[in-house]
Structure formats: structure tokens, C-alpha cells
Amino acid sequence: MTERKLLVSKIENGIVIDHIPPGKAFQVLKLLKLPEDARALIAQNVDSQSMGAKDLIKIEGTYLTSKEIDIIALVAPDATLNIISDWQVRDKTRISIPDVLEGAFNCPNTLCPTNAKYGAPNTEFNVEKGRRVEDTKLHCNYCGSITYYGTIQENIRDEKFRIERRGLVSKGKIESVFLEVLLEGGALRFPSSPDEPFILKSGRPSPYFINLGALTDGESLAKLKWAFASYIALLMEEGEIPDFDYVFGPSYKGISLATLTCEGLNELYGMDKRYMYDRKEAKDYGDMSTDKFLVGANYFKPGQRLLVVDDTITTGITKVETIQKLKMLGDHEVVGVVIAVDRQEKLGDKEHVEERSATQFLERELNLKVHSIQNIHTIYDQIKDTLEPELKEIWLDYYEKYGVVKLQ
Numbered sequence: 001m002t003e004r005k006l007l008v009s010k011i012e013n014g015i016v017i018d019h020i021p022p023g024k025a026f027q028v029l030k031l032l033k034l035p036e037d038a039r040a041l042i043a044q045n046v047d048s049q050s051m052g053a054k055d056l057i058k059i060e061g062t063y064l065t066s067k068e069i070d071i072i073a074l075v076a077p078d079a080t081l082n083i084i085s086d087w088q089v090r091d092k093t094r095i096s097i098p099d100v101l102e103g104a105f106n107c108p109n110t111l112c113p114t115n116a117k118y119g120a121p122n123t124e125f126n127v128e129k130g131r132r133v134e135d136t137k138l139h140c141n142y143c144g145s146i147t148y149y150g151t152i153q154e155n156i157r158d159e160k161f162r163i164e165r166r167g168l169v170s171k172g173k174i175e176s177v178f179l180e181v182l183l184e185g186g187a188l189r190f191p192s193s194p195d196e197p198f199i200l201k202s203g204r205p206s207p208y209f210i211n212l213g214a215l216t217d218g219e220s221l222a223k224l225k226w227a228f229a230s231y232i233a234l235l236m237e238e239g240e241i242p243d244f245d246y247v248f249g250p251s252y253k254g255i256s257l258a259t260l261t262c263e264g265l266n267e268l269y270g271m272d273k274r275y276m277y278d279r280k281e282a283k284d285y286g287d288m289s290t291d292k293f294l295v296g297a298n299y300f301k302p303g304q305r306l307l308v309v310d311d312t313i314t315t316g317i318t319k320v321e322t323i324q325k326l327k328m329l330g331d332h333e334v335v336g337v338v339i340a341v342d343r344q345e346k347l348g349d350k351e352h353v354e355e356r357s358a359t360q361f362l363e364r365e366l367n368l369k370v371h372s373i374q375n376i377h378t379i380y381d382q383i384k385d386t387l388e389p390e391l392k393e394i395w396l397d398y399y400e401k402y403g404v405v406k407l408q
Contacts, residue, residue, distance in 0.1 A: 009041070013170040014060045016082040017072070017095075019048070025055035027075050031068070031156065038062060061173040065237055065269075071104045073097045074152055077133045101125045101138060103270075105155050109145040169230040178227045178340070178373050179382060185220040187212050188379070194390045200314060203350035204402060207394045210341050212311045213253055221260060228257065228309060229264025231373050232338055233271075240371065244305040244335050246296070247275045250322045254310045257340075261309050274299055276306070278325050293328060302331040312341045313370065316358030323366060334368060341379070342372035344405045357404040377405045 020028055025042045034040060039060040048054040064072075069081065073095045083091040103122045107114050114123045125138035125147065138147040154160075182188040189209045191197050197205035215224055235241040247265075249258030258275040265271040276296035308322060319337060326332060347354040347361055362368045376399075384392060384407075399407045 009058075010087055011058050011060045011084050012087055013172050014058065014062050014084050015064060016084060016089075017057045017059075017076070018054070018080045018082060019051060020055040020057065020076045020079050021051075022053045022055055024076050025057055027156065028055075028072055028079075029057060030159065031071055031075065032059075032062075032064070034059065034062065061170045063170060063234065063237070065233075067103060069095055070098045070101055074133070074136065075156065097127060097129055097133070097136060099127055101127055105138065105147060105152065106160070107140045107143060107145055108147055108151065109140065109143045112140060112143040112145060114140070114142055169234065171231070171234065174227050174231050174234070175374055175378065177223060179379060181215065181220055181223045181227070182210070182341075182374070182379075183383075185215045185217070187214045187220075188383075189214070190387075190391065194388075194394055197394070201317070202314060202348070204345075205350070205398075207391060207398050210312045210343075212257070212340060224257075225260040225264040226268070227373055228261045228338065228340075229268050231371070232261065232265065232307070233269045235336075235338070235371055240369070241307065241336050241338075242305065244307045245274065246300070246304065246306040247273050248306045248308045248322070248326070248334075249275065249277045250308070250310055250318055251278050251280050254308075257309045257311065276300070278322070293325065297329060300329055300332070303333075305333045305335050307335050308337045310337065310339050312343055313337075313339050313358050313362075313372070314343045314345055316347065316361055319358070319362055319368070319370075320366070323368070336369045336371060337362065338371045338373070340373050342370070342375040344376050344399075345402045346404055348402075353402060360404075375405075376403075377407065380407050 017028060022045050025044055029040065029042065041058040042055070043057075044055045045053045046056060063083065064081070072079065074097065076095065077097050079095045081093050081095055082089050102124050105123060105125070107123055107125075109115070114121055121142070124141040126141060128137040128139060130136060134149050136149045136152070138152065139145075140147070187210060189198070189211060191207065194207075197207055198209040200206050212224070215221060232241065236243065247258045247261045249255045249261075255277045258277060262273050262275045265273055274296060276294055278294055306326065308319070310318065313319065323334065326334065342359060344357060344359075346357055356364075359370045359372075362370055380395065384395075387395065396407050399405065
């Protein structure tokens with residue numbers, strides 16, 4: 001009875017890969033290269049009306065990229081992928097062998113341009129499908145070499161495939177880890193006394209302060225890198241952010257966020273992006289031809305896209321200033337803004353309060369979509385029981401006056 005319950009137990013967020021041919025589940029799991037702390041359940045030779053017997057895999061808190069789905073199809077064609085959110089199946093698709101396979105395997109031809117030591121392009125194969133998956137062949141688009149299914153299986157068995165990235169992480173898990181970093185690293189600060197609130201640039205007396213600059217130890221920075229890179233990769237896969245060329249970090253705190261994000265995207269997801277940041281004061285020495293105001297702009301090409309990353313958003317003034325500075329690049333596109341925490345406050349200052357938030361202003365007036373890893377409503381719900389009654393009351397009063405959300 002215990003085993004039966006385990007097989008049908010639900011997951012809150014994540015994926016279920018169903019209708020895997022019997023005996024293939026561990027091979028599929030090997031393809032995913034999940035982190036050691038991933039929570040996965042494998043069931044083998046489960047009764048199936050359509051297949052007689054099947055394998056299935058449930059993975060909590062992880063999603064797949066389109067490239068990972070493509071390579072799984074070479075092992076388990078006709079499997080089904082269920083996307084689980086809040087205990088419910090939100091999407092269900094049948095996995096099928098793609099017409100084109102990019103970046104999954106090396107070309108067997110050692111003289112192929114994709115095998116060059118430096119500057120090699122990503123592999124791209126046209127897929128020739130047969131009646132059976134074993135009849136599948138890969139035709140290299142660069143040199144025409146053919147990879148037969150037996151070689152594909154050997155590459156998978158010996159882990160000689162290029163999917164080095166991990167599965168995409170759910171938003172819920174990213175939020176949880178990020179809040180843990182804020183609290184344990186001292187980046188979410190509270191006043192020493194309710195009578196001594198933090199005074200923001202807007203002049204507002206805030207009952208808390210977000211300071212990512214407090215995260216100076218290696219472990220916290222590693223988690224910060226992981227959170228930004230994982231969230232951006234998830235947004236890209238979901239179509240919320242198009243592909244981009246640069247990560248831009250407004251000085252000063254945005255600089256480290258941009259560098260960490262670039263490193264994380266490359267390390268975890270194989271994305272090679274450049275970073276750029278602005279100077280508070282114009283450079284007046286050395287080579288001033290390209291980075292007098294924007295460091296990294298010397299590599300910029302007309303028409304390229306930028307993603308802005310920053311710590312928080314309160315009034316949106318810094319983001320507007322950033323957009324103005326980026327006009328110096330000429331032809332460019334800002335594809336969005338990713339921030340650590342949305343304070344969810346109304347525009348204005350201490351005395352003058354508008355009805356819309358900074359996020360709403362940027363989205364409506366500048367057509368700039370803002371994505372936040374965390375927001376103050378979620379954070380407050382997690383910490384409110386730890387606040388002293390007097391400080392909790394100050395939080396409620398503050399958001400009654402300045403917030404676009406109501407705290408309880």
C-alpha cells in the first residue's frame with residue numbers, strides 16, 4: 001500500500017514525464033543532469049492501458065528547456081510532458097522528435113567547423129525520421145556528415161552530449177531560496193527602533209531596507225547568481241523575455257548584479273552574454289572613445305538588445321535615468337527589467353503620493369516590462385509573525401499610505 005501511494009503522490013510544482021517506454025526512465029533522468037538536491041521520483045513498469053507497461057518520472061521544482069525536451073525525444077518519443085503548478089496540471093504536451101536538433105551532440109566529422117578549437121559554431125542537425133526511433137539519423141548542416149542512431153545512443157550512454165545545463169527551476173523555488181539569502185545574509189534590514197525608520201531617497205520613512213550590498217560572502221553571492229540566472233532563464237523559456245545580447249547594471253549595485261548574472265547564465269545555461277554599466281561621473285582620462293559614460297559599450301553593435309538588472313524598485317527614478325543614458329548607444333532595444341525585490345509602492349515622495357506604482361509607470365509609459373524575483377507582499381507574509389507588534393503596525397500604516405498592495 002505504501003508503494004502504491006508513492007506512485008500516485010502529487011507534486012506541488014514541477015514536471016511529470018509520463019508514457020516513457022519501460023526501462024528507459026533512468027536513461028531519461030541521465031539526460032537531464034539534475035542537481036544533487038533535486039527531488040525526483042521514478043516509477044518503472046507501471047500498468048498502462050495504451051502501452052501495457054510504462055515508466056514515469058516526477059520532478060519537484062524543476063522545468064525543462066526546449067532543447068532538453070528535444071533530446072529526451074530521442075530516448076522516449078511519444079512520451080508526455082505535464083507541467084504542474086499549485087498541484088494542478090497546467091499544460092500537457094506530447095514529446096516528439098524535432099525536425100532540427102541544435103547544440104545537443106558533437107558532429108562525428110573531426111574536420112567539421114563545429115569541432116574547431118576556437119570560435120566553433122553550435123552544432124545543428126537536420127533530423128531524418130524513420131518509422132521507428134531506431135531509424136533516426138542526424139545530418140550535420142555544416143559538413144553533411146551523418147550520425148546514426150547507434151552513435152546517438154552511445155553518446156547518451158557515455159554522457160557525450162552538450163546539454164550541460166540544468167532543468168529550469170520553478171518560480172516558487174527561486175523565491176524561497178532568494179528570501180532565505182535576504183534574511184540570512186542581512187540584506188533585509190529592520191530599524192533598531194520603531195522610532196528610527198530608514199529614510200529613502202524619496203524621503204519616505206520605511207520600516208525596512210533592502211541592501212544587496214550586504215551580501216559579500218561567497219555563498220550568498222553564489223545563491224544570488226543562481227537566483228538571477230535561473231529566473232531570467234525561466235522568463236526566456238516562457239516567452240516573457242526575448243533573447244538579448246547585454247545585461248545592463250545601473251551603478252553602483254547593479255554592476256555586481258550584471259556580472260553575476262552573466263556568469264550564472266553561462267555557467268548554468270550555456271548562454272554567453274556581455275555586461276555593461278554606467279558611470280556616475282564621466283571618465284576624463286585614458287581611452288575615452290567608447291566607455292566615457294557606459295563601460296562595455298565598445299563592443300555594442302547597432303540593433304542589439306539589453307536586459308536591465310537591479311536590486312529594488314521604489315519610485316522608478318533610477319530606471320528612467322538608466323533608459324535615458326542608454327539612448328547614447330543609438331539603435332538599441334531594452335527587452336525588460338529584472339529586479340530582486342519590488343517594493344510595490346506608489347509613485348511620489350513623502351508628501352505627494354500618486355495612485356500608480358513605479359512598475360505600472362514603467363510598463364505603461366515606457367512600455368518596459370518589469371519582472372521581480374520577490375515582492376514585498378510575499379516577503380511580509382513570510383516574516384510578519386516574527387515582527388514585534390509595534391513594528392508590524394508601522395509596516396501596515398506605511399503600506400496603507402504608500403503601497404499599491406494592502407498588508408494584513
